[in-house]
Amino acid sequence: MDLQATLEDLKCLVAFDTTSQLPNRPLIDWVANRLEPLGFEVMVQEAPEPGKANLFATFGPQREGGLMLSGHSDVVPVTGQPWSSDPFALRAHEGRLYGRGSADMKGFIACLLQAAPGFARAKLKAPIHFALSYNEETDMGGMKQLAARLRESSQLPRAAVIGEPTSMQVVVANKGAAIYRFRVRGFEVHSSLRDRGVSAVETAARIIVRSLDIQKRMREDLRHDGFDFPFSSIHVGRIHGGTAHNITAKDCEFLLEIRALPGRAAAPYIAELRAWCEAELLPAMRAIAEASDIAIEEITDSPGLDERGNTRLGRAMMPLCACHSPGRVSFGTEGGILQDAGIPTVICGPGQISVAHQANEFVELDQLERCLHFLDRLRHAMETDPACFF
Ligand SMILES: [Zn+2]
Numbered sequence: 001m002d003l004q005a006t007l008e009d010l011k012c013l014v015a016f017d018t019t020s021q022l023p024n025r026p027l028i029d030w031v032a033n034r035l036e037p038l039g040f041e042v043m044v045q046e047a048p049e050p051g052k053a054n055l056f057a058t059f060g061p062q063r064e065g066g067l068m069l070s071g072h073s074d075v076v077p078v079t080g081q082p083w084s085s086d087p088f089a090l091r092a093h094e095g096r097l098y099g100r101g102s103a104d105m106k107g108f109i110a111c112l113l114q115a116a117p118g119f120a121r122a123k124l125k126a127p128i129h130f131a132l133s134y135n136e137e138t139d140m141g142g143m144k145q146l147a148a149r150l151r152e153s154s155q156l157p158r159a160a161v162i163g164e165p166t167s168m169q170v171v172v173a174n175k176g177a178a179i180y181r182f183r184v185r186g187f188e189v190h191s192s193l194r195d196r197g198v199s200a201v202e203t204a205a206r207i208i209v210r211s212l213d214i215q216k217r218m219r220e221d222l223r224h225d226g227f228d229f230p231f232s233s234i235h236v237g238r239i240h241g242g243t244a245h246n247i248t249a250k251d252c253e254f255l256l257e258i259r260a261l262p263g264r265a266a267a268p269y270i271a272e273l274r275a276w277c278e279a280e281l282l283p284a285m286r287a288i289a290e291a292s293d294i295a296i297e298e299i300t301d302s303p304g305l306d307e308r309g310n311t312r313l314g315r316a317m318m319p320l321c322a323c324h325s326p327g328r329v330s331f332g333t334e335g336g337i338l339q340d341a342g343i344p345t346v347i348c349g350p351g352q353i354s355v356a357h358q359a360n361e362f363v364e365l366d367q368l369e370r371c372l373h374f375l376d377r378l379r380h381a382m383e384t385d386p387a388c389f390f
């Protein structure tokens with residue numbers, strides 16, 4: 001294991017600008033070219049969007065079952081962030097490596113590349129799979145597409161580790177992540193004649209107040225003390241509407257986010273809001289202006305990761321990374337998608353989630369070293385007793 005070589009690989013990975021709206025194919029091809037000469041069987045799955053793809057690479061004695069090590073290849077935008085150096089040129093300073101994606105989650109991918117020759121030389125008793133997805137940071141469409149493919153094939157892994165930044169602790173549960181766009185269409189008149197108009201801003205405000213009632217019920221519905229905020233959450237983080245103080249607003253748009261606890265789903269809450277809008281708001285709006293409308297569009301809805309599905313896997317992974325108690329996180333991961341496809345999954349990777357998506361994102365060299373040790377022990381377990389994972 002060579003920390004310096006890992007750093008060099010990370011430098012290359014960071015230099016590929018794989019911001020979610022851009023193609024990730026150059027990075028995927030670069031990784032494929034590294035794995036194929038080692039004997040990995042590499043499958044590149046093209047996305048419906050041009051220039052994007054998933055990678056699924058397998059090595060080992062048989063072609064079914066096995067353990068999947070997974071990461072996303074895309075990163076969030078740097079636009080408007082006060083970076084003190086080029087975000088796509090990895091910079092080392094006092095034990096930290098700065099760059100977009102260094103923690104989330106190209107550091108883990110660099111460690112996988114470093115561990116690959118070891119896996120290729122080992123006498124594995126079960127196959128190992130490396131998976132890289134696209135669009136994790138937007139709608140998780142990449143992993144949804146890959147999971148559907150694995151489900152249909154005979155290659156369904158029996159367990160998975162996603163290397164999202166957890167400071168190398170084993171995370172067994174995360175909340176779901178769902179985002180919806182609400183578009184309210186009202187009717188514009190001079191505000192002195194307000195009864196003849198329909199204010200889209202005021203209608204949006206009523207929907208948001210209604211969502212706070214839902215938050216209240218979420219607190220009473222289910223509590224899980226493993227999470228910082230131990231309930232499902234509903235939140236409006238962005239709103240835009242209206243043109244002037246003296247015009248009833250014709251349009252208002254806002255984004256509503258739901259982070260449902262494992263075992264709960266976002267969709268029923270949205271169905272409830274939709275029904276309420278149709279029964280309580282729209283008739284009065286349309287009595288004034290026929291074209292009034294409230295449109296609700298799902299941007300993404302990814303299920304949470306439920307620890308009830310991965311107890312054995314979590315226990316087997318903990319000693320490999322010196323983790324003493326399993327964690328739960330409130331950020332969304334692809335774990336719930338894999339779990340829904342029948343693959344028990346845990347999250348464990350280098351770096352801190354608190355620096356991800358920020359300016360001057362970094363990963364500590366020490367974290368990469370710990371990840372390399374983890375992968376080393378994991379390889380050893382795959383040579384001796386892979387059944388401990390399944
Ligand atoms: Zn991530």
